[in-house]
Amino acid sequence: MELWLEKNDAATPHRLVVTYPLLQGQPSFVAEFTSWTTEPPLSDSEFTFEPPADVKKIDPTPAVASGTEGRK
Numbered sequence: 519m520e521l522w523l524e525k526n527d528a529a530t531p532h533r534l535v536v537t538y539p540l541l542q543g544q545p546s547f548v549a550e551f552t553s554w555t556t557e558p559p560l561s562d563s564e565f566t567f568e569p570p571a572d573v574k575k576i577d578p579t580p581a582v583a584s585g586t587e588g589r590k
Contacts, residue, residue, distance in 0.1 A: 520534070520536075521534055530551075530556075531551050534547075
């Protein structure tokens with residue numbers, strides 16, 4: 519994985535390269551970041567998750583490995 523940053527105090531990302539060396543042909547993904555806008559600064563509230571009113575929270579249950587249910 520490569521992350522190309524601008525060499526200044528902001529260290530703005532410009533490119534992300536992800537290469538998969540274990541896959542045939544070593545495919546890679548490249549993302550180019552342009553037109554960064556850092557003004558006005560973002561507030562913490564913009565990153566707060568607010569679920570829709572009609573959703574219900576479901577607590578996760580432990581997973582059971584395949585073929586082990588009921589064994590002693």
